[in-house]
Amino acid sequence: MRIALFGYGKMGKMIASLALKRNHTIVAKIDADDTEIDFSTIDVAIDFSQPSAAFNNIKRCLENHTPIISGTTGWLDHYEDAVILCNENNGAFIYASNFSLGVNLFFELNDYLAKMMANLRDYHVSLEEIHHTQKLDAPSGTAITLAESIIKNTSYKSWELDATKEHVLPIKAIREATVPGTHSVTYESHVDSIEIKHTAHNREGFALGALTAAEWIVGKHGVFSMKDVLHID
Structure with a gap:
C-alpha cells in the first residue's frame, strides 16, 4: 500500500516506521500546504497535521479521489464540509478523535x-x-x-x-x-x-489504529468511523 503522510511529527514518524514493518511504502511526507503532490502515486493518505492545515489536506485528497484518514483534532468546525466533499466526490474518509x-x-x-x-x-x-x-x-x-x-x-x-x-x-x-x-x-x-x-503507555497504539483504518478503507466509498473498522454494532 502506498501511503502519503500529512504531518511528519512524532506521530507521522511512528506511523511511517510501523507502515514499513507492515510492508507498506511511504510515498510522500507533507508538512506544507503548498507542497506539490502526485495523487496518482497514492493509495491512501493519513493526516496527523496541525488543526489549521487538516481541512485543506482532507479537501485536496477528496478532490483527487484519494482515501484519507484524519486523526488531527481542533478543526471540527469544518467536519460537515468534509462530509459534503466526500459525498460529492464519491470519496472515502475516516475521522477519529483517537485511533487507538x-x-x-x-x-x-x-x-x-x-x-x-x-x-x-x-x-x-x-x-x-x-x-x-x-x-x-x-x-x-x-x-x-x-x-x-x-x-x-x-x-x-x-x-x-x-x-x-x-x-x-x-x-x-x-x-x-x-x-x-x-x-x-x-x-x-x-x-x-x-x-x-x-x-496509553505510548503512541504506538494510535499509529497501529490509524494504519488499521487505512488498510481497511482502500477500495471503499463513504464516510466511516472506527466503529466500521472494528465491526462494532
Missing part, C-alpha cells in the same frame, strides 16, 4: 455506562484528560467524544472546561511533559464513586 483500538473500546464502555447511569440523579459526572505539553488543543478530541456521548445519554446539556454550572459537564485538561494520553470518567455521589479510565 483500546480507546475505541473505551468509547463503547463510556456510552454503555452513561445509559445505565442516566436516571441515577444523585451521581454527578466529570471528565479528566492528561496529555503531553506539546498538545495544542484542550480539551482533547477524545475527551470531547466522551463528553458528547455522556450528553447524548443523560440530562447534561453541554460541556465546558472546569465548568461549575448545573447541567454542564466539566472537563479538566492537564498538560504534563511525557504523558501520551490518559482519560477518565467519574460518576460521584455522596456515598461512592464509579470511575472508568484509559491510559
Whole structure:
C-alpha cells in the first residue's frame, strides 16, 4: 500500500516506521500546504497535521479521489464540509478523535455506562484528560467524544472546561511533559464513586489504529468511523 503522510511529527514518524514493518511504502511526507503532490502515486493518505492545515489536506485528497484518514483534532468546525466533499466526490474518509483500538473500546464502555447511569440523579459526572505539553488543543478530541456521548445519554446539556454550572459537564485538561494520553470518567455521589479510565503507555497504539483504518478503507466509498473498522454494532 502506498501511503502519503500529512504531518511528519512524532506521530507521522511512528506511523511511517510501523507502515514499513507492515510492508507498506511511504510515498510522500507533507508538512506544507503548498507542497506539490502526485495523487496518482497514492493509495491512501493519513493526516496527523496541525488543526489549521487538516481541512485543506482532507479537501485536496477528496478532490483527487484519494482515501484519507484524519486523526488531527481542533478543526471540527469544518467536519460537515468534509462530509459534503466526500459525498460529492464519491470519496472515502475516516475521522477519529483517537485511533487507538483500546480507546475505541473505551468509547463503547463510556456510552454503555452513561445509559445505565442516566436516571441515577444523585451521581454527578466529570471528565479528566492528561496529555503531553506539546498538545495544542484542550480539551482533547477524545475527551470531547466522551463528553458528547455522556450528553447524548443523560440530562447534561453541554460541556465546558472546569465548568461549575448545573447541567454542564466539566472537563479538566492537564498538560504534563511525557504523558501520551490518559482519560477518565467519574460518576460521584455522596456515598461512592464509579470511575472508568484509559491510559496509553505510548503512541504506538494510535499509529497501529490509524494504519488499521487505512488498510481497511482502500477500495471503499463513504464516510466511516472506527466503529466500521472494528465491526462494532
